Amino acid sequence: MSEHPLLTLKQVSKSFGPVNVIKDVTVSVHAGAVQVLLGENGAGKSTLIKMMAGVYQPDGGQILIDGKPVSLPSTRAAEEHGIATIHQELNLVGTMSVAENVMLGRMPKKFGLVDRKAMRRQARAAMELIGLDVDVDTPVGELGIARQQLVEIAKALSISARILILDEPTAALTRHETQSLFKVVADLRRQGVGMLFISHHLDEIAEIGDSVTVLRDGEFVAEVPASTDEDELVRLMVGRSIEDQFPRRSSAADLPAEILAVEHLSSKGKFEDISFTVRAGEVLGISGLVGAGRTELIRAIAGADRYDSGEVKVRGRRLTKGSVQAAIRAGLGHVPEDRKGQGLVLDASVNENLGYATLSSSARMGLSDFSGQRGRAEAVARTVRIRMHTIDQPVRSLSGGNQQKAVFGRWIIAASTVLLLDEPTRGVDVGAKVEIYELMNAITDAGGAIVMVSSELPEVLGMSDRILVLRDGRLAGEFSAAEATQDKVMTLAARDVDEEH
Amino acid sequence: MSAATLDAKRRGFDYKKFLANNGALVGLVVLCLALFIATPDFLTGRNLLNIGIQVSTVAVLAFGMTFVIVAGGIDLSVGSVAALSAMVSGWFFVSAGLPGWLALLGGLAAGLLAGVVNGLASAYGKLPSFIATLAMLSVARGLTLVISDGRPIKTSPEVSFLGGNLGPVPMPIVILVIAALVASFLLNRTVVGRSMYAVGGNAEAARLSGLPVKRILVIVFGLAGLFAALAGVLLAGRLDSAQPQAATGYELDAIAAVVIGGASLAGGLGRISGTFVGALVLVVIRNGLNLLNVTSFWQQVVIGVVIALAVGIDVLRRKTRSS
Ligand SMILES: Nc1ncnc2c1ncn2[C@@H]1O[C@H](COP(=O)(O)OP(=O)(O)OP(=O)(O)O)[C@@H](O)[C@H]1O
Ligand SMILES: [Mg+2]
Numbered sequence: 019m020s021e022h023p024l025l026t027l028k029q030v031s032k033s034f035g036p037v038n039v040i041k042d043v044t045v046s047v048h049a050g051a052v053q054v055l056l057g058e059n060g061a062g063k064s065t066l067i068k069m070m071a072g073v074y075q076p077d078g079g080q081i082l083i084d085g086k087p088v089s090l091p092s093t094r095a096a097e098e099h100g101i102a103t104i105h106q107e108l109n110l111v112g113t114m115s116v117a118e119n120v121m122l123g124r125m126p127k128k129f130g131l132v133d134r135k136a137m138r139r140q141a142r143a144a145m146e147l148i149g150l151d152v153d154v155d156t157p158v159g160e161l162g163i164a165r166q167q168l169v170e171i172a173k174a175l176s177i178s179a180r181i182l183i184l185d186e187p188t189a190a191l192t193r194h195e196t197q198s199l200f201k202v203v204a205d206l207r208r209q210g211v212g213m214l215f216i217s218h219h220l221d222e223i224a225e226i227g228d229s230v231t232v233l234r235d236g237e238f239v240a241e242v243p244a245s246t247d248e249d250e251l252v253r254l255m256v257g258r259s260i261e262d263q264f265p266r267r268s269s270a271a272d273l274p275a276e277i278l279a280v281e282h283l284s285s286k287g288k289f290e291d292i293s294f295t296v297r298a299g300e301v302l303g304i305s306g307l308v309g310a311g312r313t314e315l316i317r318a319i320a321g322a323d324r325y326d327s328g329e330v331k332v333r334g335r336r337l338t339k340g341s342v343q344a345a346i347r348a349g350l351g352h353v354p355e356d357r358k359g360q361g362l363v364l365d366a367s368v369n370e371n372l373g374y375a376t377l378s379s380s381a382r383m384g385l386s387d388f389s390g391q392r393g394r395a396e397a398v399a400r401t402v403r404i405r406m407h408t409i410d411q412p413v414r415s416l417s418g419g420n421q422q423k424a425v426f427g428r429w430i431i432a433a434s435t436v437l438l439l440d441e442p443t444r445g446v447d448v449g450a451k452v453e454i455y456e457l458m459n460a461i462t463d464a465g466g467a468i469v470m471v472s473s474e475l476p477e478v479l480g481m482s483d484r485i486l487v488l489r490d491g492r493l494a495g496e497f498s499a500a501e502a503t504q505d506k507v508m509t510l511a512a513r514d515v516d517e518e519h
Numbered sequence: 520m521s522a523a524t525l526d527a528k529r530r531g532f533d534y535k536k537f538l539a540n541n542g543a544l545v546g547l548v549v550l551c552l553a554l555f556i557a558t559p560d561f562l563t564g565r566n567l568l569n570i571g572i573q574v575s576t577v578a579v580l581a582f583g584m585t586f587v588i589v590a591g592g593i594d595l596s597v598g599s600v601a602a603l604s605a606m607v608s609g610w611f612f613v614s615a616g617l618p619g620w621l622a623l624l625g626g627l628a629a630g631l632l633a634g635v636v637n638g639l640a641s642a643y644g645k646l647p648s649f650i651a652t653l654a655m656l657s658v659a660r661g662l663t664l665v666i667s668d669g670r671p672i673k674t675s676p677e678v679s680f681l682g683g684n685l686g687p688v689p690m691p692i693v694i695l696v697i698a699a700l701v702a703s704f705l706l707n708r709t710v711v712g713r714s715m716y717a718v719g720g721n722a723e724a725a726r727l728s729g730l731p732v733k734r735i736l737v738i739v740f741g742l743a744g745l746f747a748a749l750a751g752v753l754l755a756g757r758l759d760s761a762q763p764q765a766a767t768g769y770e771l772d773a774i775a776a777v778v779i780g781g782a783s784l785a786g787g788l789g790r791i792s793g794t795f796v797g798a799l800v801l802v803v804i805r806n807g808l809n810l811l812n813v814t815s816f817w818q819q820v821v822i823g824v825v826i827a828l829a830v831g832i833d834v835l836r837r838k839t840r841s842s
Contacts, residue, residue, distance in 0.1 A: 322727055346729040360727055363720035365787045374717055374728035381710045388708075428728065 022085035023048045024181050024212040025070060025101070030079030032065055034415070037407050039065050042079070043238045045231045047181055047212040052203065054223050054244060055216045056255050057233035058447040059419025060405035063216050064106050066233070067183050070214070071103040072096035102179035106186045106216075106418045106445065107358055108166050112159030117141035119158050120173045144176035145169075149198035163356045163441075164190045164308040164473065171199060182206065183214045186418065188222060189445045190355070192308055192473040193508070200226050218419070218447050219474070220248045256449045264480025265452060266301065267459045268499075274298075277467045278436050280319060283328035288314040289491040292328070296436070301458060301468045303482030305475065306511050311491040312471040313355050313440055319469070320352035320438050321345035332436060346375060351434030353425050355441045355471075361425040364414040368406055369395045371413045371424050375432040398427040403453060418445040426454060435466040442470060443477060455481055475504050487511050542832040543779050543796045550800065554807040561810060568689060570799075570806050572757065575691035576601075576750045578798035580769055581776035582702040583634075583746030585794045588777050589706070590739045591719035591786025592648035596637060598769035599659035600744050601751030602762070604630035606663045608752060609672035609761035619675030626678075627748045633659055634744015638737035648740075656770070663763050671760040682756025691753045698749060703791035711738055719786025775822070776801055779829040800825070 023046035032040040040062045047053050047070075055063045068074045069081065072090035080087050083099050090096045096103070110119050117138045118125075126136035141154045150168040152161065158169060167190045174182060184203075188196045203213060203226050215227060223230060227244030232254045240254050253259045278296040283289065289311035296302045306312050318325045324340035331337065332348040345352070354360035362371050372395040373380075380387040380394075395409055402423040406416055413424055422445055429437060437458075443451045458468055458481065472478050478485060485502050487494045487510045495510050554561040580597050587594045608626025611617045617625065633655060640651035674682075681690050706712040714735045717725040726732045750769075755761040780797030782789025804825060808818045 320727075342727060343729050343731065352727060354727055359721075360723050363717050363724050363787065365720045366716055370713065370716070374725065374730060377713060377717075377728075377730065378710050384709050384711065386708060386710050386713050 022082075024084065026080075026082040026085075027066065027069060027076070028080040028082055030066070030069060030076040030081070032062075032069065032074060032077050038236065040069075040076075040236045043233065043236070044079075045214075045238075047214050048228075049180075049212045050207050050210045051228040052207060052213045052215050052226050052244075054227040054230040055214060055233065056223070056230050056251060057239075058255060058405075059423075059445075059450055060417040061233040061255075062236040063233060064185055064417060065236075067103065067185055067214060067216070068105075070096065070101060070181075070183055071105075072101075097177065097179075100180035101183065102174040102177040102181070103183040104170055104174045104185060104187050106189075108163075108170050110158045110166055110169060113157055115155045116145070116152060116158055116161075116169055117154035119169055120144050120154075120176055122173070124177075140176065141172070144172040147175055148172055148202055149195070162308065162313055163359075164192070164195065167191060168195060175202065179211065181212045181214075185216045186218070186445055187215075188217055188219060190441065190473065193475055194307060194512070196222070218445065218451075220251055220448065221476075223248075223251065252448055255447070260448060260452055263448070263452065264477070265455055265459065266481050266483075266499075267463070268299075268301075268483050277333055278319075278469070279331040279334075281329050281331070283315070283318060283325055283330065285314065285318055285323070285325040287491075289318075289488070292488075292493055294486060294493070294496075296467045296469060298465045298467055299462045300483050301462060301470060301481055303478035303485040304469065304471045304488060305478050305485055305507050306488035306494075308473070310488040310511065312488050314491075315488070316352070316438050316440050316469065316471055317354070319345075320350055322352065322354070346432065346434075349433075349435040349466075350438060351375070351429030351432055351436070352438045353429065353440060353442050355444070357421050357425050357444075362413050362421060365412055367410045368399065368404065368413050368416065368424055369409045372398060372427050372431055375428050375434075379432075394431050395427075398430050399424075401430065402427045402457065403450060419447055419450060422446050423450065423454070426457070430457065435461070435464075437461060437466070437468045439468060439470045439472075441472055443472070443474070451477075475507060479504065479507070489513070540781070543781060543793060543800055543829065546779075547796055547800050547803065550803055550807070554803070554810070557807075558810045561807065566806065566810070568692075570802055571692040571695070572689050573806070574798050574802040575689075575695040576754050576766075577769070577772050577776055577802060578695055578795055579698045579746055579750040579753065580766075580773040581780075581794045581798050582698055582791060583743035583750075584770075584773040584777050585702065585780075585782060585789050585791060586706065586715060586739045587648070587743045588774070588782045588784060589719050589786065589789040590715040590736060591722065592641060592736070592739070593774065593784070594634075594637065594648065594652045594740065594743045595770050596633065596652040596655035596659055597743060597747040597750075597773055598766040599656045599663065600630050600633045600747040601754065601766040601769065602764070603633065603659040603663045603666075603751070604748030605674070605678075605751035605755035605761035605765060606666050606672060606763065608678060609674050609755065610666050612675040612678075613672050619677035622675050623677045623681075623752065626752055627745060630744045630746075630748020630751065631741055632744070634741040634747070635737055637744065638740030641740065642733040642736035652740075660767075667761070667763045669763055671762050673760050674755050678752055678756045679759050680756065681753055682759070691757065694749070694753060698746065699791060699795055702746070705742070706791055711735060715739055716787055719788075721787070772798075772801055775826045775829070778826065797829075 026046040028044050029042050031042055057063050069076050072093040072095050081090060120141040121137045126133045138154050148168055148171055171187055223244050230244050231241050232239040249259055275298045276295050277298045281293050283292045292315060304312050317323045319330050321340055321342040329336050337348055338344040373391045380390060404420050404423050413421055443454055479502055483499050485497045487507055489511055560566060584594055604626040607629040608622045611622035611625040612619055637652050637655050640646045641648040683690055685693055714730050717730055718732050718735050722732055754765055776797035777794050779800050780793030805818060
C-alpha cells in the first residue's frame with residue numbers, strides 16, 4: 019500500500035448561487051478500505067462525491083489523486099483516473115436493454131460495429147457478480163426500482179475501477195440483495211480498491227465500513243472508526259440523540275372499523291388472489307423479496323394500474339379499477355417507489371409538487387388557488403422538515419431524502435386517510451425517518467390507516483401492527499407485530515423461491 | 520435538525536444566469552440596436568406597425584404551440600389548421616350564406632375541432648403527437664383545397680375588420696395583445712395551465728397525483744387549434760380573402776418562436792412572454808433582412824442559424840440550472 023490515500027478532497031467548498039453547500043471539507047479514500055460518509059438529508063454528501071466524480075467542480079480546495087493535485091473537469095476525466103460512481107439517482111436509459119445500459123459508453127466493438135454477443139456476455143458476467151437474475155435483453159424501464167439499482171451497480175462494477183463511490187446503493191434494496199452487494203464490496207476491498215460508501219442504514223456502517231466521516235450542514239464534524247456505536251453516530255450527525263427509532267403508537271384497538279378491504283385481487287403475472295383488510299388506526303406492513311409483487315399490488319390498489327379480477331373497497335364502497343382520481347376521492351394517497359420517475363416533476367418547484375394532488379380540489383371556477391396552496395405547502399414543508407432554500411426552488415435541486423419528503427407531503431396536504439406507502443423512507447435520514455413515523459402515527463391516531471411496503475425489515479417490524487408476507491405474487495402468511503421477527507419473516511418470504519431456483 | 524433554509528452567503532448579480540434565462544430578450548434588444556444603426560428605415564412608425572402586424576400571426580400561432588410544447592408534445596398542424604379555419608369561415612359566409620359573425624365563429628370552431636382531434640389521437644389513440652399532427656397537417660390542408668377548390672374565397676366583413684384598423688391601431692395588434700393576455704392567464708392561473716407543466720415535466724407523476732392527463736392533453740391540443748384558427752382568420756382578414764395555401768410552413772415559425780422564447784422541447788418549461796419575444800426576434804430578423812435587401816433565400820439560412828443558436832442557449836440554460 020502506498021503512503022498516499024488514493025483520493026483526497028482537501029478543504030473543498032462548493033456553492034450553488036448564493037447557497038453555500040460544502041464548507042471546507044476534507045475526506046480521503048484509502049486503498050483497500052471503505053470510507054463511509056454520514057450526514058442528514060441535505061448535509062452535502064452527494065454534492066461532495068459529485069466533486070470526486072467530475073460532475074461538479076469545487077469552488078475552493080484541492081482534489082488529490084495519489085497525492086498529486088488534479089482537476090476533474092468531466093465525468094470522463096474521473097473515469098480515466100479510475101473512479102467509478104454509483105449515483106444516488108439512477109441514470110439509466112429506460113428504453114435500452116439491461117446489457118446496453120451496463121455497457122453504455124464502452125460497448126465492445128468488432129469491425130467498427132457493436133459486438134452484441136460480447137456485450138451480452140460481459141453484461142451477464144457483471145450481473146452474476148451481484149446476483150441479479152434477469153434477462154439482459156429486458157428494457158430497463160420494465161424493471162422495478164430495486165433491480166434498476168442493481169443494474170446501476172453492475173454498470174459501475176464492470177468498469178474495474180481503483181476507486182468506487184457508492185451513493186446510497188442500498189436504499190432501494192432488501193437485505194438479501196444488500197448482502198450480495200456487500201460480498202462484492204468485501205472482494206474489492208481485498209483487491210485493494212478504495213471505496214466511499216453512503217447510507218442512511220446505520221447498521222450497514224459497522225458491517226462494511228472502516229472509517230466514518232460525519233458531515234453536518236456541509237461542514238466536517240468528525241472522523242470516527244466504523245465500529246463506533248450507532249447512538250454515538252446519530253448524535254454526531256444530528257447533534258442530539260434519538261431515543262426511539264420506531265415510535266409506533268398503536269391505536270387500532272379503539273377503532274375496530276374496517277377501512278380498506280382488498281378481495282381476491284389478481285393481476286396476471288403480477289399477483290394472485292390477494293385478500294386482506296386494514297382497520298382504521300392500523301399500520302399494515304407488507305414484506306417480501308424484490309419481485310414478490312409488493313409494488314404491483316400497491317399500485318393496483320392505488321388505481322395506478324388495472325387488475326384482472328377482484329375488488330378494492332374503501333369504507334365499504336367499491337373503487338373504480340385503474341382510476342387514480344377515484345382512489346384519491348376515496349381518501350387514498352400513494353407514495354410510489356420511484357420518486358424521480360413516478361413521484362415528482364423535477365423541473366417544477368417544491369410548492370407546485372406539494373400541490374398536485376389538490377390542484378383541482380382546491381381550485382375555484384378552474385382557477386388555481388395560489389395563495390392558499392402556498393400557505394399549505396409552507397406549513398407542510400415545515401411539518402415534514404424539507405430542507406430547502408426557498409419553496410420556489412425546483413424540486414430537482416433538493417437532496418434525495420428531501421425529495422422523498424416532498425412526495426409524502428403532497429398527501430398530507432390532500433388529507434388522505436388511507437396511505438399506501440411504497441418504500442416511504444427510502445434515502446431518508448434517521449432523524450427525518452422518526453418524523454415520518456410520527457406522521458404515520460398522527461394519521462392512524464386520527465382514524466386513518468396505512469399500508470406500507472418496505473425493504474427495510476426493521477422498519478416493517480418496528481412500525482407495523484400486522485405484517486403480510488408476499489411470495490411470488492401470493493400471500494404466504496401473516497404475523498402480528500408481537501410474533502414477527504426478522505428470521506420468521508425472511509424465512510417465509512424466501513422459502514419457496516430458494517427451493518425453486 | 521431544523522427546516523433551516525440555508526443562509527444566502529453570496530448575493531450579487533449572476534450575469535451568466537441572467538443571459539441564459541433572458542437570452543432571447545437580450546438578443547432582441549441587440550438586434551434592434553443593430554438595425555437602428557444599420558438603416559434609417561427601421562425605426563419608423565410605419566415599419567414598426569408593419570412588424571406588429573406580422574408578429575401577430577406568428578405569435579398567436581406560437582401561443583397555442585406553447586401550450587403543446589409545455590405539455591411535452593409538438594403540433595405540426597397549426598399552419599394547415601389556420602388555413603382550414605379561415606377557409607371554413609369564408610365558405611360559411613359565401614357558400615352557406617351565414618351571417619358574417621357566425622361564419623367567423625364557425626371558422627374558429629373548425630380550428631378547435633381539428634385540435635381536439637389531434638388531442639384525442641395523441642392522448643387516447645396513443646399516437647405520438649408528432650405523428651398525429653403530421654397527419655392533421657396533411658388532412659387539414661387537403662380539406663382546405665377541397666372546400667375552396669384551390670381558389671381564394673372572399674372573407675366576411677367581420678373577418679376583414681379583424682385585419683383592418685381600429686383608429687390608428689391595426690386590429691391584429693389589438694387581437695395579439697388580447698390573445699397574449701388570455702394565453703398567459705390560462706397558463707399561469709388556471710388548473711389546466713398548471714397541469715400542463717406537470718404533464719410535460721413528468722406525465723407519470725402527474726397521473727399518479729390524480730391529474731386527468733388525457734383530458735388535459737385534449738384541452739391542450741384543442742387550444743392550439745383554436746389559437747391557430749384565430750391566426751388564420753387574422754391572416755385572411757388582412758388579405759380580405761382566405762387563401763388555400765395560406766400559412767404554409769408557419770408551424771416551423773411557431774415552434775421556433777417557442778424554442779427561442781426559452782421553452783424546452785422536452786416539456787415542462789416555457790412562458791408566454793418568452794414566446795412573444797421569440798416571435799418578435801423571428802419577425803424583426805426577417806424585417807431587417809428585407810430592409811437591408813437580403814434575398815429571401817439567404818433569409819432562410821439566417822433564420823436556421825438563429826434557431827440553432829437559440830437551442831444552444833437552451834442547452835446552456837439547462838446546464839446552469841442543474842449545477
Ligand atoms: N443543483 C443545486 N442547486 C441548488 N441547491 C442544490 C443543488 N444541489 C444540491 N443542492 C443543495 O445542497 C444541499 C446538499 O445536497 P446533497 O444532495 O449533497 O445532500 P445529501 O447529503 O446527499 O442528502 P441526502 O441524504 O438527502 O441524499 C441541499 O440543501 C440541496 O438542496
Ligand atoms: Mg444524497
